[in-house]
Amino acid sequence: MAKSESEMTWKDLQIGNIVTEPGSAKQYESGTWRSQRPTYDFNKCIKCGLCSIYCPEGCITQNKEGYFEADLFYCKGCGVCAKECWTKVIKMVEEVE
Amino acid sequence: MATTRTGIEGSIAVGDAVKMCNTDVGAADPITPQTHIVEHLAELVANGELDAEYIPVESEHSAMSACLGSSAAGARTFTATSSQGLALMNEVVYVAAPMRLPIVMAVANRALSAPLSIWGDHSDMMSVRDTGWIQIVTENGQQAMDNTIIAFRIAEDPRVLLPTMVHLDGFNLTHVIEPIEFPEQEKINQYLPKNRFPLPLNPDKPVAMGDFAPPAIYTEAKYAQEMNIQNSKKVIIQAWDEFAKLFGRKYNPVEKYHSDGAKTLIMTMGSAGETASVAIDELRKEGMNIGQIRLRLWRPFPFDELKEAVKDADVLIVMDRALSHGGPGGPVASEVKSALYNLAKKPKVVNYVISLGGRDTTVSGYKDIVKKGIEIAAKGSKNEFEIYGVRE
Numbered sequence: 479m480a481k482s483e484s485e486m487t488w489k490d491l492q493i494g495n496i497v498t499e500p501g502s503a504k505q506y507e508s509g510t511w512r513s514q515r516p517t518y519d520f521n522k523c524i525k526c527g528l529c530s531i532y533c534p535e536g537c538i539t540q541n542k543e544g545y546f547e548a549d550l551f552y553c554k555g556c557g558v559c560a561k562e563c564w565t566k567v568i569k570m571v572e573e574v575e
Numbered sequence: 576m577a578t579t580r581t582g583i584e585g586s587i588a589v590g591d592a593v594k595m596c597n598t599d600v601g602a603a604d605p606i607t608p609q610t611h612i613v614e615h616l617a618e619l620v621a622n623g624e625l626d627a628e629y630i631p632v633e634s635e636h637s638a639m640s641a642c643l644g645s646s647a648a649g650a651r652t653f654t655a656t657s658s659q660g661l662a663l664m665n666e667v668v669y670v671a672a673p674m675r676l677p678i679v680m681a682v683a684n685r686a687l688s689a690p691l692s693i694w695g696d697h698s699d700m701m702s703v704r705d706t707g708w709i710q711i712v713t714e715n716g717q718q719a720m721d722n723t724i725i726a727f728r729i730a731e732d733p734r735v736l737l738p739t740m741v742h743l744d745g746f747n748l749t750h751v752i753e754p755i756e757f758p759e760q761e762k763i764n765q766y767l768p769k770n771r772f773p774l775p776l777n778p779d780k781p782v783a784m785g786d787f788a789p790p791a792i793y794t795e796a797k798y799a800q801e802m803n804i805q806n807s808k809k810v811i812i813q814a815w816d817e818f819a820k821l822f823g824r825k826y827n828p829v830e831k832y833h834s835d836g837a838k839t840l841i842m843t844m845g846s847a848g849e850t851a852s853v854a855i856d857e858l859r860k861e862g863m864n865i866g867q868i869r870l871r872l873w874r875p876f877p878f879d880e881l882k883e884a885v886k887d888a889d890v891l892i893v894m895d896r897a898l899s900h901g902g903p904g905g906p907v908a909s910e911v912k913s914a915l916y917n918l919a920k921k922p923k924v925v926n927y928v929i930s931l932g933g934r935d936t937t938v939s940g941y942k943d944i945v946k947k948g949i950e951i952a953a954k955g956s957k958n959e960f961e962i963y964g965v966r967e
Contacts, residue, residue: 483791488799493736494675495796496774497783506789 508535512555514570520545522565529559529568580754585716585743588755589655589681590615592723594625595763599650599770602630602641606660607693608745609683613655635660639667639678646676646738647784649775651727654678657745658685658699665702671738672707673800674785677730677772678738680708681723684845684896685745686932694933695745697845697896700873701906707800709739709807710873714848716753719743721824724763729814731770735807742873744846746933762821808875828877829884830869833859837866840888840922841945844870844907847894847930854941865945870907878914885915891922892948895960896930904928904960923952926960936963 481490483505492498523545530538530546537552538559548559560568583591589612593601601620603613620629628645632638638654646652656664661682671678684700686692700710709729713719722741730739743749774782788796812828819825832852834840843851848869855867868884870877885891895905903909908926915921925948929936936944944963951961 483789486792486795488795488802491792491796491799493773494784495673495786495788495799497786498774500781502783502786 507551508554509549509551512550512553513573514555514557515550515573516548516553516555516557516559516568517571518545518547519567519569523567524565526564529563532558532562534558580756582752583716583755584611584750584752585719585748585755586611586683586750587615588716588720588757589723589741589743590619591757592720593653593679594619595758595760596651596653596724596727596767598625598627598653598727600628600630600642600645600652601654602632602638602645602652603654603656604632604635604638604660606635606657608685608695608749609655609657609660609681611749612681612683616653616655635664636667639664639671642678642680643667643671643674643676643785644776646671646678646772647674647776649770649772651731651770652676652678653680655681655683657683658687658693661699662687662702665706668703668706668708670785672804673796675736675803676738677727677736677770679723679726679730679741680738681719681741681743683745683749684742692932693745695747695846695896696931696933697742697906698898698931700740700742701897701899703740704874704906707737707804708874709735709737709804709811710742711739711811712742712844712871712873713748714846714869716743716748716751717755717824718826719748720755721758721818721822722826724758724767725814725818725826728767728818729807729811731768731772732810732814733771733773735803735810736772737804737807742845747846756822756824758822766818766821804875808872808877811872811875826871827880828870828872829880830871831884832867832869834866834868834884834888836887837864838888839863839865839890839945839949840868840885840892841865841941841948842868842870842891842893842907842911844873844894845896847896847936850936850938851894851941854938854945857938858942858945863945876910876914881911881914882918885922886920888922890925890949890952892925892927892944892952894944895926895928898928898931898962908960925951925956927963928960929963931962934964940964
């Protein structure tokens with residue numbers, strides 16, 4: 479389906495809301511739930527990847543430099559990564575308008 | 576038309592109708608007064624008369640869950656229940672309509688506990704009022720049998736795809752032996768095409784059903800469901816019309832009995848209709864300008880047909896076999912009042928709650944209700960509703 483969920487009208491819905499394509503949950507922006515966002519001091523990062531293992535959303539991947547970073551489209555701001563980080567790279571800050 | 580009439584119990588006729596529709600799956604748990612329907616169905620499968628899976632589940636919650644699965648796989652699916660059983664399956668009953676699963680369920684209408692009662696009223700029907708199922712109400716065994724066949728045709732129509740309930744009053748219909756005309760098998764085959772569920776569960780083409788809908792889409796999903804059931808009415812009427820052409824018996828959303836031009840109308844739903852008709856005959860013989868309307872289609876509610884049927888009346892006495900506690904009285908009268916409220920010309924509506932938990936209302940009872948109802952309409956009353964025959 480080409481339209482995003484927030485653009486679809488009732489007529490665009492599949493019969494019985496049946497999902498015919500795999501991976502449709504990828505479209506869902508759970509990042510809007512967030513009240514805090516992770517920030518990074520990569521100088522301290524040892525690239526252990528523990529944050530990505532603990533992330534309940536599975537939204538932490540390695541960036542081009544090999545540092546681990548959350549995808550804010552999905553990150554709910556739970557802070558588990560900041561709590562688990564050995565070297566205190568991650569700090570949660572309030573989301574502001 | 577060569578037809579044979581057989582003296583047979585309403586429940587057995589419903590079971591035979593399920594067989595004649597070549598149903599694929601039945602999943603049910605026996606509960607009074609539905610028992611004879613599912614016992615007979617189990618027997619038909621065990622004897623090899625019907626090539627189907629009969630799943631003797633451990634509860635009604637499981638019965639409806641099994642029905643969801645089999646219907647999702649594209650199988651023609653039937654279940655039946657009553658009262659506490661319907662209450663137990665309630666959670667899953669809600670799931671079937673938005674998933675567009677064309678399950679057919681017979682409900683042997685019975686009171687709900689407490690106090691415990693195995694006898695008939697419409698409390699169970701009202702507990703599933705808002706589940707999104709199409710709901711057809713019958714008045715005798717013939718209608719129950721016919722509408723079981725019709726229900727499959729409506730439910731599985733690609734323009735509808737909605738689960739459909741056929742209500743028949745416990746004992747008054749389920750356990751009464753009546754002369755019933757059995758529809759011919761070849762005509763049923765002609766009337767009822769094969770189930771064509773468009774996106775069935777299929778390992779070669781996987782789909783996900785009953786998924787999560789976030790706030791961005793839930794309202795649209797509910798609106799789609801609402802449009803779906805509203806649009807089903809014309810298909811229901813068409814299914815009834817075509818049934819009449821083939822079998823000679825015509826059904827309507829609102830059945831009329833001497834109602835055109837009548838100043839006083841009595842409105843019934845279910846098996847009470849025929850007894851009330853006898854009262855109407857007697858009152859008309861005595862010279863009273865009175866008629867009757869009988870509600871056949873409870874959901875989708877036939878607003879237009881109702882307005883048309885009561886347009887000449889000054890007084891409309893509505894019978895209910897259920898009570899919305901702490902509310903406006905009977906659920907049928909509540910719907911009727913809501914349908915008529917914005918009309919410039921409308922009859923005065925008087926609501927009588929009758930026949931709770933299997934208490935009989937007789938012909939003389941209906942005559943008494945008419946007399947009292949007309950008085951209430953003339954004088955007015957502080958009560959939203961009356962309970963007929965209650966000892967205060």
